Amino acid sequence: MSALSFRTATKDDLPAIVALLADDEIAENREQATVSDEYVKAFAAMEGEHYNRMLLAESGAKIVGCLQLVFVPALSRKGTKRAIIESVRVAADLRGQNVGTALMKEAIRLAREGGCGLVQLTSDKRRARAHLFYRRLGFVQSHVGFKKDL
Amino acid sequence: MSALSFRTATKDDLPAIVALLADDEIAENREQATVSDEYVKAFAAMEGEHYNRMLLAESGAKIVGCLQLVFVPALSRKGTKRAIIESVRVAADLRGQNVGTALMKEAIRLAREGGCGLVQLTSDKRRARAHLFYRRLGFVQSHVGFKKDL
Numbered sequence: 001m002s003a004l005s006f007r008t009a010t011k012d013d014l015p016a017i018v019a020l021l022a023d024d025e026i027a028e029n030r031e032q033a034t035v036s037d038e039y040v041k042a043f044a045a046m047e048g049e050h051y052n053r054m055l056l057a058e059s060g061a062k063i064v065g066c067l068q069l070v071f072v073p074a075l076s077r078k079g080t081k082r083a084i085i086e087s088v089r090v091a092a093d094l095r096g097q098n099v100g101t102a103l104m105k106e107a108i109r110l111a112r113e114g115g116c117g118l119v120q121l122t123s124d125k126r127r128a129r130a131h132l133f134y135r136r137l138g139f140v141q142s143h144v145g146f147k148k149d150l
Numbered sequence: 151m152s153a154l155s156f157r158t159a160t161k162d163d164l165p166a167i168v169a170l171l172a173d174d175e176i177a178e179n180r181e182q183a184t185v186s187d188e189y190v191k192a193f194a195a196m197e198g199e200h201y202n203r204m205l206l207a208e209s210g211a212k213i214v215g216c217l218q219l220v221f222v223p224a225l226s227r228k229g230t231k232r233a234i235i236e237s238v239r240v241a242a243d244l245r246g247q248n249v250g251t252a253l254m255k256e257a258i259r260l261a262r263e264g265g266c267g268l269v270q271l272t273s274d275k276r277r278a279r280a281h282l283f284y285r286r287l288g289f290v291q292s293h294v295g296f297k298k299d300l
Binding site for chain 2: 027041042049054072077081118119122123138141148
């Protein structure tokens with residue numbers, strides 16, 4: 001694997017991102033592997049918003065990982081700005097090679113640089129390996145995560 | 151208790167909001183009961199942002215509950231926009247009177263109206279009563295929540 005680099009996604013990256021999102025045993029039933037209108041519209045709503053981005057890890061010219069990084073000003077904890085991470089994915093053929101660790105560390109660096117005092121995420125209860133991964137990165141499993149479809 | 155009404159907070163509501171945030175056995179050590187500069191700056195960063203608001207419940211002229219409601223466009227789940235709820239509080243003397251339920255239902259209504267397909271939140275592991283409250287509102291406890299201080 002070539003050295004990793006990191007950047008914010010543009011519209012041209014959508015096919016690679018959507019393929020990464022779908023290549024997951026838990027998420028595969030709720031994603032499509034091709035770029036449908038829903039993804040295009042959602043990306044247009046994200047793009048250009050200062051608080052919301054898809055962060056990519058690249059090795060050479062190949063996109064090998066992604067995550068969504070959101071900065072949210074908030075009043076709680078004496079006005080602590082939060083970074084929220086969603087949709088962490090690493091290409092199947094590169095898992096176990098620290099791509100995810102490097103990508104998360106870059107997200108944490110950006111969160112600090114952006115003035116965040118807290119970074120948070122939720123992970124499906126079934127993702128035991130992911131939970132270990134986040135604990136190794138210094139995350140504390142202090143909360144339970146609730147979701148409700150609308 | 152007078153009938154409840156709901157509205158987005160303005161700067162003038164900060165003293166009431168900050169008092170609500172601090173009146174909580176888990177959060178009291180990380181908040182201040184008075185409006186320090188950190189809260190003022192954080193509120194200024196929230197105010198005017200179309201995606202981020204403090205929603206208030208009022209009874210008569212008294213603020214009796216609050217929560218933060220954030221809308222986040224995202225690619226996952228075929229481009230589903232998410233609503234994220236944080237910092238849910240009800241005035242101590244009015245707990246158990248369905249203020250929280252009404253406030254959450256208003257947040258869910260606003261999330262639907264804003265085009266969100268999912269609403270999510272995390273709750274400290276120790277808040278057993280809150281977990282029951284969220285399940286009664288139709289939330290599924292499907293995730294674990296991780297946080298890391300920066």
